[in-house]
Amino acid sequence: KVNIELCMQKGARLDGHFVQGHVDTVGKVLSVEEVDGSWMYAFGFDPQHQHLLVDKGSVTINGVSLTVVDAESDRFSVTIIPYTYEHTNFHQLKVGDEVNLEVDGLGKYIAKIIHR
Numbered sequence: 001k002v003n004i005e006l007c008m009q010k011g012a013r014l015d016g017h018f019v020q021g022h023v024d025t026v027g028k029v030l031s032v033e034e035v036d037g038s039w040m041y042a043f044g045f046d047p048q049h050q051h052l053l054v055d056k057g058s059v060t061i062n063g064v065s066l067t068v069v070d071a072e073s074d075r076f077s078v079t080i081i082p083y084t085y086e087h088t089n090f091h092q093l094k095v096g097d098e099v100n101l102e103v104d105g106l107g108k109y110i111a112k113i114i115h116r
Contacts (some may be wrong), residue, residue, distance in 0.1 A: 003088045037079060043077070057104050
């Protein structure tokens with residue numbers, strides 16, 4: 001199951017993360033922990049994408065655009081607030097489940113320019 005966010009309306013204020021709907025890699029739920037009424041999820045992922053995940057950067061997990069809390073070489077975490085937990089499929093995820101990951105699009109463009 002994936003989540004679908006509405007696209008930006010023409011003429012709307014540019015705000016939030018850019019989500020293209022692509023799957024860059026697959027991650028795995030490593031842990032789920034309730035913290036002060038929210039949930040901290042940790043995900044493992046292929047280290048070849050580590051340069052595209054940064055602290056406080058964006059990542060899309062199963063179609064939900066989120067902010068990275070911390071990023072390491074092969075794992076990262078996000079915090080899920082109650083609204084997101086209730087209105088997406090995050091409440092169904094458990095340790096070991098696979099998820100679709102889309103890394104920050106701007107980061108991908110910058111990495112490509114630097115690589116050239």
